[in-house]
Amino acid sequence: MAATSRQASSVSPDAPVPVIVAIDGPSGTGKSSTSRAVAAKLGLSYLDTGAQYRAITWWMLTHGIDVDDAAAVAAAADRPEILSGTDPADPTITVDGTDASGPIRTQEVTAAVSAVSAVPEVRARITELQRAIAAGAPTGIVVEGRDIGTTVLPDADLKVFLTASPEARAARRGGELKGNGEQGVDLEATREALLRRDAADSTRKTSPLKKADDAVEVDTTELTLEQVVECVVTLVEEKQQAR
Numbered sequence: 001m002a003a004t005s006r007q008a009s010s011v012s013p014d015a016p017v018p019v020i021v022a023i024d025g026p027s028g029t030g031k032s033s034t035s036r037a038v039a040a041k042l043g044l045s046y047l048d049t050g051a052q053y054r055a056i057t058w059w060m061l062t063h064g065i066d067v068d069d070a071a072a073v074a075a076a077a078d079r080p081e082i083l084s085g086t087d088p089a090d091p092t093i094t095v096d097g098t099d100a101s102g103p104i105r106t107q108e109v110t111a112a113v114s115a116v117s118a119v120p121e122v123r124a125r126i127t128e129l130q131r132a133i134a135a136g137a138p139t140g141i142v143v144e145g146r147d148i149g150t151t152v153l154p155d156a157d158l159k160v161f162l163t164a165s166p167e168a169r170a171a172r173r174g175g176e177l178k179g180n181g182e183q184g185v186d187l188e189a190t191r192e193a194l195l196r197r198d199a200a201d202s203t204r205k206t207s208p209l210k211k212a213d214d215a216v217e218v219d220t221t222e223l224t225l226e227q228v229v230e231c232v233v234t235l236v237e238e239k240q241q242a243r
C-alpha cells in the first residue's frame with residue numbers, strides 16, 4: 001500500500017518520498033493530539049479515522065437506521081458521502097456536504113460508534129477511503145486510529161502504538177469535558193466508558209484494535225503531550241534518515 005502511495009503522489013523524480021505514519025491505540029491515549037502536532041511539525045497531512053467512523057455512525061442515527069441491526073447498517077454503508085480534510089491546522093469532516101465536526105462528538109454517537117464500526121461493510125467502505133487519502137498525500141501523512149498499522153496501511157514507514165493507564169486516560173478525558181463546560185464530570189464513569197469502548201473495539205471480528213507486531217509502543221501515562229510529540233517526531237526522523 002505505501003508503495004502505491006509513493007508512486008501515486010510523486011511529482012518529480014527528485015521530490016522527497018512521502019512518509020506514512022500509523023498511530024494506533026485505545027481511547028484517550030493521545031492519538032489525535034499527538035498525530036496532529038507531529039503532522040504539523042513535519043509538514044505532513046493528518047487523518048483522524050475515528051472521525052470517519054463517527055461520521056458514518058451519525059449518518060445512521062440521523063437516518064433512522066437501527067445501529068444494533070448489523071444487516072441494516074451494512075445495507076446503508078455505501079450511502080453517505082464522507083469527506084475528510086487533512087490539514088493538521090484545520091482538520092474537517094463533512095457528511096453529504098454538511099459539517100459534521102460538532103455532531104460526531106455527542107455522547108449518542110460515542111455510545112453507538114463501536115457497534116457501527118464493527119460491521120464489515122462499514123470497515124470496507126471506510127478503509128477504502130483511508131487508503132485513497134493516504135495515497136494522495138503529497139508529502140506523506142499521519143493516520144491515527146485502531147487498525148491503521150495492522151490493516152489499513154500495513155506497509156507504513158513507522159507504526160506507533162500509544163498506551164496510557166485507564167486512570168490517566170479518564171483524567172485527561174475528564175479535563176477535556178470540563179473544558180467544554182460539562183458540570184459534575186464523574187471520573188469513574190468516564191473510566192468505565194473508555195474501557196467498555198476499548199473492549200468492544202478489541203474483540204470485534206473484523207480488524208480489531210490491536211498493536212501491530214512491528215509497532216513501537218509508547219506508554220504516555222507519565223509523559224506530557226509535548227514529550228510524546230517529540231518522541232514520535234524523533235522516530236519519524238530516524239526512519240527518514242535510514243532510507
Ligand SMILES: Nc1ncnc2c1ncn2[C@@H]1O[C@H](COP(=O)(O)OP(=O)(O)OP(=O)(O)O)[C@@H](O)[C@H]1O
Nearest residue numbers: 026027028029030031032033172176220223224225
Ligand atoms: N501525554 C498527555 N498528557 C496529558 N494530556 C494528554 C496527553 N495526550 C493527550 N492528552 C489530552 O488527553 C485528551 C485525549 O487526547 P486525544 O483526544 O488526543 O486522545 P485519543 O487517543 O485520540 O482519544 P480517542 O481515541 O478517544 O479519540 C485530550 O484532552 C488531550 O489534550
Ligand SMILES: Nc1ccn([C@@H]2O[C@H](COP(=O)(O)O)[C@@H](O)[C@H]2O)c(=O)n1
Nearest residue numbers: 049050051053113114117145146147201
Ligand atoms: N481505525 C479506527 C478508528 C476508529 N474506530 C472506531 O471509531 C470509534 C471512535 O474513535 P475515536 O478515535 O474518535 O474515539 C472507536 O471507538 C472505534 O469504534 C475504528 O473502529 N477504527
